[in-house]
Amino acid sequence: MTTQIPDSYHVLEFPYTRTTGPVVGPFLTALRDGKILGSRIDGKVYCPPLEYHPTTAAAVESELVEVGPSGTILSWTWVAHPTPKHPLSESFAFALIQLDGADTPLAHAVKAASSEAISTGARVTAQWREECVGAITDVYFVPEVDAEQQKIEPGEGDVIITEHLISLTISEPLHPHRRRFAEGLLEGKIIGQRSPASGKLYVPGRGYDPMERIRLDQSAEEEVADVGTVVGFTEINPVQYHGQKERKPYIRCSILLDGSDQPIQGIDIRHIGVDDFRVGMRLKAVWKAPEDRYIEDLDNRYGTIPDTVVERWDPTGEPDVEPDMLKEHTI
Amino acid sequence: MAVPCAVVGLGQTKYSRRRDDVSLDGLVREAALRALEDAGADFSHLDAIVIGKAPDALEGVMMPELSLCDALGAIGKPIYRVHTAGSVGASTAVSAATLVESGLFNTVLTVGYEKQAEGNATWTLSGGRSGGQGAGGTFAPWMRSYIQQSGAPDYIGWMVAVKDRLNALKNPYAHLQIDDISIEKVKDSAMLWEPIRFLESCPSSDGAAAMVLTNEEGARKSARPAAWVISHAKRTEFSQFPGRDPVRPQAGVECSKALYKKAGITNPRKQIDAAELYVPFSWYEPMWLEGHDIAEIGEGWKMTDEGATEIGGDFPVNPSGGVLSSNPIGASGMIRCLEAANQVRGTAGEYQVEGAKTAVGHAYGGAAQYFAMWLVASEMNPDFS
Numbered sequence: 001m002t003t004q005i006p007d008s009y010h011v012l013e014f015p016y017t018r019t020t021g022p023v024v025g026p027f028l029t030a031l032r033d034g035k036i037l038g039s040r041i042d043g044k045v046y047c048p049p050l051e052y053h054p055t056t057a058a059a060v061e062s063e064l065v066e067v068g069p070s071g072t073i074l075s076w077t078w079v080a081h082p083t084p085k086h087p088l089s090e091s092f093a094f095a096l097i098q099l100d101g102a103d104t105p106l107a108h109a110v111k112a113a114s115s116e117a118i119s120t121g122a123r124v125t126a127q128w129r130e131e132c133v134g135a136i137t138d139v140y141f142v143p144e145v146d147a148e149q150q151k152i153e154p155g156e157g158d159v160i161i162t163e164h165l166i167s168l169t170i171s172e173p174l175h176p177h178r179r180r181f182a183e184g185l186l187e188g189k190i191i192g193q194r195s196p197a198s199g200k201l202y203v204p205g206r207g208y209d210p211m212e213r214i215r216l217d218q219s220a221e222e223e224v225a226d227v228g229t230v231v232g233f234t235e236i237n238p239v240q241y242h243g244q245k246e247r248k249p250y251i252r253c254s255i256l257l258d259g260s261d262q263p264i265q266g267i268d269i270r271h272i273g274v275d276d277f278r279v280g281m282r283l284k285a286v287w288k289a290p291e292d293r294y295i296e297d298l299d300n301r302y303g304t305i306p307d308t309v310v311e312r313w314d315p316t317g318e319p320d321v322e323p324d325m326l327k328e329h330t331i
Numbered sequence: 332m333a334v335p336c337a338v339v340g341l342g343q344t345k346y347s348r349r350r351d352d353v354s355l356d357g358l359v360r361e362a363a364l365r366a367l368e369d370a371g372a373d374f375s376h377l378d379a380i381v382i383g384k385a386p387d388a389l390e391g392v393m394m395p396e397l398s399l400c401d402a403l404g405a406i407g408k409p410i411y412r413v414h415t416a417g418s419v420g421a422s423t424a425v426s427a428a429t430l431v432e433s434g435l436f437n438t439v440l441t442v443g444y445e446k447q448a449e450g451n452a453t454w455t456l457s458g459g460r461s462g463g464q465g466a467g468g469t470f471a472p473w474m475r476s477y478i479q480q481s482g483a484p485d486y487i488g489w490m491v492a493v494k495d496r497l498n499a500l501k502n503p504y505a506h507l508q509i510d511d512i513s514i515e516k517v518k519d520s521a522m523l524w525e526p527i528r529f530l531e532s533c534p535s536s537d538g539a540a541a542m543v544l545t546n547e548e549g550a551r552k553s554a555r556p557a558a559w560v561i562s563h564a565k566r567t568e569f570s571q572f573p574g575r576d577p578v579r580p581q582a583g584v585e586c587s588k589a590l591y592k593k594a595g596i597t598n599p600r601k602q603i604d605a606a607e608l609y610v611p612f613s614w615y616e617p618m619w620l621e622g623h624d625i626a627e628i629g630e631g632w633k634m635t636d637e638g639a640t641e642i643g644g645d646f647p648v649n650p651s652g653g654v655l656s657s658n659p660i661g662a663s664g665m666i667r668c669l670e671a672a673n674q675v676r677g678t679a680g681e682y683q684v685e686g687a688k689t690a691v692g693h694a695y696g697g698a699a700q701y702f703a704m705w706l707v708a709s710e711m712n713p714d715f716s
Contacts, residue, residue, distance in 0.1 A: 012459040016391035017449050021354030050401070051356060057374055057404035160351055166391045200573050210572050232472030235525035236464055241454035245461040252464050254472070261573040266464070274525055279479070302458065323479060 340370025383423025420664025499652025664694025
């Protein structure tokens with residue numbers, strides 16, 4: 001049974017941009033074009049360059065000067081098993097490299113055959129990748145003896161905005177009460193939790209009563225009707241952000257299931273027009289055939305009845321409930 | 332007895348869709364330096380820094396308080412970061428005021444910011460999922476409930492949208508500058524989250540706002556007249572529980588009650604000269620007028636209808652143009668507090684409310700579950716009797 005309910009899995013991913021500003025912008029532009037710059041502040045050269053004075057926070061009259069491309073390792077650590085997010089795909093060293101002409105070290109990646117080739121005091125040289133975009137990863141370092149002469153063609157324009165696809169994969173087991181809620185849905189049942197303290201029936205249960213602050217376990221669970229009343233809705237004209245699959249307006253509503261005390265939120269309505277949709281309307285779940293039901297996008301926080309188990313919600317044909325009767329449940 | 336807290340420096344950036352000429356650090360610093368300049372001070376005068384922004388996922392910069400230290404002159408000094416969703420700007424100002432009032436620090440810099448163009452707010456507020464409802468989708472059903480319960484006519488929402496954009500035309504820092512704004516234009520704009528239209532919604536802005544807060548001695552030395560923080564309050568409630576009224580949340584009611592009580596305000600509409608309320612969607616003007624006991628329940632929209640909330644009305648709301656005209660989320664609440672101070676100092680320029688001596692700054696956040704407000708006055712000990 002439990003094999004049918006997957007762990008919660010979600011990829012949180014967005015192509016964020018970074019506005020580089022007056023110091024990092026020229027640094028990245030020069031890097032793309034084959035030069036490493038540092039900023040000269042009170043006679044010291046900082047690489048990477050800084051926008052503000054590192055000890056007084058004063059504005060920096062930044063004079064950008066070329067440093068490197070070779071330098072000396074001040075400290076290092078060996079990365080034996082890189083992940084896809086590391087700058088190099090094979091074992092490498094992260095090192096603090098004091099570039100020639102700079103007074104501060106730059107943290108960067110050193111490509112080497114083995115950790116034997118890396119030592120504090122070792123000399124390394126920057127190597128540019130074939131395609132440079134104006135990012136710190138346009139270069140990596142190698143032992144000075146292995147460095148190749150490179151001719152870098154300058155790119156076009158200044159690096160003002162950079163883009164970074166930042167991605168976080170979140171996977172976690174469902175809490176026991178969430179798993180039982182999901183199992184119930186596969187059986188065509190909506191499981192809620194009734195608090196013995198307040199008498200309130202929560203759908204889905206949260207594992208606790210938020211009013212009385214007591215824990216709710218399996219003994220508090222009961223089946224809830226799959227018919228209820230619309231207590232709130234909106235029609236959303238979808239904003240086209242990264243990962244958005246919706247293209248046309250859709251209704252998102254909250255339904256107070258009969259006998260429960262808290263509406264279930266986030267119910268999708270696709271087959272009733274917004275002009276025909278009303279607060280107070282009575283709706284009933286139309287379940288998918290048992291063999292067609294599945295759970296794939298349920299997590300421990302966002303609680304709704306997914307359209308992978310309930311095909312749609314149809315009007316029952318009963319008269320609407322008066323809005324005054326729903327005042328305590330507006331959501 | 333708390334140490335009296337004075338606002339002596341105000342700093343804002345020009346709000347815009349995207350500031351592509353400054354880094355995130357540079358943007359935050361720009362507001363901070365302007366606030367210090369306004370106060371006639373520099374970083375050396377500061378004893379602590381308190382910053383606030385909305386969720387980190389808006390820009391994808393985790394724990395920005397660590398990297399902002401040198402841009403904000405916090406080297407060797409304590410820096411605090413506050414987070415209470417959309418209300419954070421006002422919560423941050425209140426937290427900073429509390430540090431001065433405690434006597435722990437003499438002079439505190441507080442900054443709120445957002446560089447929204449680095450990410451996407453609707454993506455963030457949809458948990459990074461397709462088919463999310465964002466902020467508009469969360470608030471729209473409650474605005475519908477308000478309209479239904481109060482019997483307010485449709486055009487009230489359009490009126491607020493026009494009034495705040497007309498005010499913005501007087502504010503050089505405001506993001507939206509819509510010269511030909513009109514009721515027709517608002518009601519013909521696209522429906523985004525039924526019943527809320529595009530021009531009834533806030534923009535997405537890059538920007539930062541900062542204030543310098545200090546004690547009595549600091550206020551005496553300051554270059555500018557002070558706005559005195561007379562009272563402040565924060566309240567919180569769950570986003571969802573049986574019996575919750577999301578249209579007029581109890582936490583909001585309690586927050587303003589506490590604010591008025593501490594200040595000695597018994598008739599807010601009469602005793603307060605201007606208010607900067609957090610109105611990201613037009614209907615929230617009448618909703619907060621009722622939600623904070625400025626109008627009777629069901630009567631808030633009539634204040635809008637009668638023009639009471641315009642500059643020149645008896646209770647001007649958002650003379651600066653409000654969140655509807657500029658919305659760098661983490662700064663938006665701080666801008667409300669800052670503009671309240673701006674009014675009582677008499678430095679609001681073209682959008683100055685004549686003779687304003689007492690003003691309120693306000694913000695709400697989350698699912699209308701976090702509230703933060705402050706009340707400022709031109710006198711350290713105002714007499715409301």
